[in-house]
Amino acid sequence: MVQKNKTALMKATDLLARQEQSEKVLRQKLLARKYENSEVETAIEKLKKYKYLDDEESCARLFEKLYAEEKLSVKQICIKLIQRGYDSDFVQKLIPADTYEHEYNAALKIATKKFAGKNSADLKFKQKIWQHLASKGFESEIISAIVEEILNSNGN
16 A cells, blocks of 8 residues: 655655665755655654664765775765765765775776776777776876786786
8 A cells, every 4th residue: 555645754764765865865855855844854853863864874884885895996986975965074084094905906807897808909908998997086006007917917
C-alpha cells in the first residue's frame, strides 16, 4: 500500500534508507518536494538527534571507501564529496598527510586499464596517458612516474 501524504520525516527516512545523504542535499530534496521549510527543519533535527543523519561521519566513511578503492585521485574524491553537499573544509581535513602511494597506485590502475595492449611506440601514446591522468586530477609528478613505468613495462 502506497501512502500518498508522507510527512517530511517519513520522506527523509525513505531517502536515507536508499542512499546516505548529506544534510544539505537531503534538505534540498525535501524542499524540492514542496514540504514546508519548518517541517523540513524539524525532520532534519530529529534525524540528527537520533544519529540517522551525521555529515561528518558519513563523509568520513565515504572518503575512506573511495580512497581504499584506488579508482580516483584524492582531488576527484574531494570534488565528489563536495558535490554531494559535504563541507569543503571538513573534506580537506580528511586527506591523509602522505598520499603519494595512493595516487601512484590509483593512477597506475587507471592508466593500465585504459592503455593495456596499446602501441606505445609514439609520442602520441605518451600524450594520451598525460591527458587522461591529468583530466582525472593527478599531479604531474605522479603522471611522469606512471608514463615511465608504462613505457618501461612495454619495453621502450
